[in-house]
Structures are given as C-alpha cells and as structure tokens.
Amino acid sequence: MKKKVTKIKHVNFVPFDRYGEPIANLYWHNISFDKETGHGSYILKFDTGGESLPHEHLGFEEFFVLDGNLKDSDNSVYVPGDFVTFEPGSKHFSVSDGGCMLLVFMRGKNRPLE
Numbered sequence: 001m002k003k004k005v006t007k008i009k010h011v012n013f014v015p016f017d018r019y020g021e022p023i024a025n026l027y028w029h030n031i032s033f034d035k036e037t038g039h040g041s042y043i044l045k046f047d048t049g050g051e052s053l054p055h056e057h058l059g060f061e062e063f064f065v066l067d068g069n070l071k072d073s074d075n076s077v078y079v080p081g082d083f084v085t086f087e088p089g090s091k092h093f094s095v096s097d098g099g100c101m102l103l104v105f106m107r108g109k110n111r112p113l114e
Contacts, residue, residue: 006031006043008066008101013045019112025050038109046070046096054093059108061086068100 011029015022025047033040070078073092
C-alpha cells in the first residue's frame with residue numbers, strides 16, 4: 001500500500017488555476033486532484049477578498065473549513081469545523097473577506113458559469 005502524508009503547515013501554495021487561468025487571491029496545494037476526471041482532494045486558500053468563480057457542480061464537492069470564514073452566494077457563512085456538501089447541479093460562488101483555508105474533496109468536474 002502506498003501512502004502520502006501532507007503536512008498542512010508546510011505545503012507550498014500556488015495560484016489557483018483549476019479553470020485554466022489563475023484567480024486573484026486564491027491559492028491551492030494539490031493533494032490528489034486530477035483535472036481530467038475532477039476527482040481528488042486539495043487544500044484551497046482564500047486570501048483576504050478572495051472570490052471563487054460562479055460555477056455548477058457536475059459531481060459532488062465537499063469541503064472542511066480549517067481556518068477563517070467563507071461566505072457563500074446564498075449568504076451562508078461557514079466557519080472552522082464546518083463540513084459542507086454541494087450536490088451535483090448546485091450552482092454558487094464563495095468569498096472570504098478575511099481569508100480562509102479549506103480542505104476540498106471533489107467527485108466530479110465543475111462547469112464555470114458566465
């Protein structure tokens with residue numbers, strides 16, 4: 001059996017470019033995410049004012065808030081310890097006024113919305 005241990009305090013974040021172009025104030029560390037299949041996990045860091053692109057989930061997306069807070073487009077606010085599940089067909093975007101860090105689990109691709 002192979003295993004990989006990720007020490008979150010020591011990861012190197014790079015600009016979040018999952019849709020082809022970097023998104024301002026969003027950074028990630030890929031743990032096992034495969035862009036072709038949309039499956040796997042990664043750590044996502046929002047700097048102050050970071051905002052994700054509006055998108056639709058074609059598969060499940062789940063995330064665990066590690067630090068900071070995140071406000072969703074429906075005005076839900078997620079704080080450390082929250083585990084959030086978006087089902088296929090969900091559409092949204094998120095913003096962090098003060099910054100946050102998420103552990104993201106993907107089981108399918110997302111489709112950016114105009």
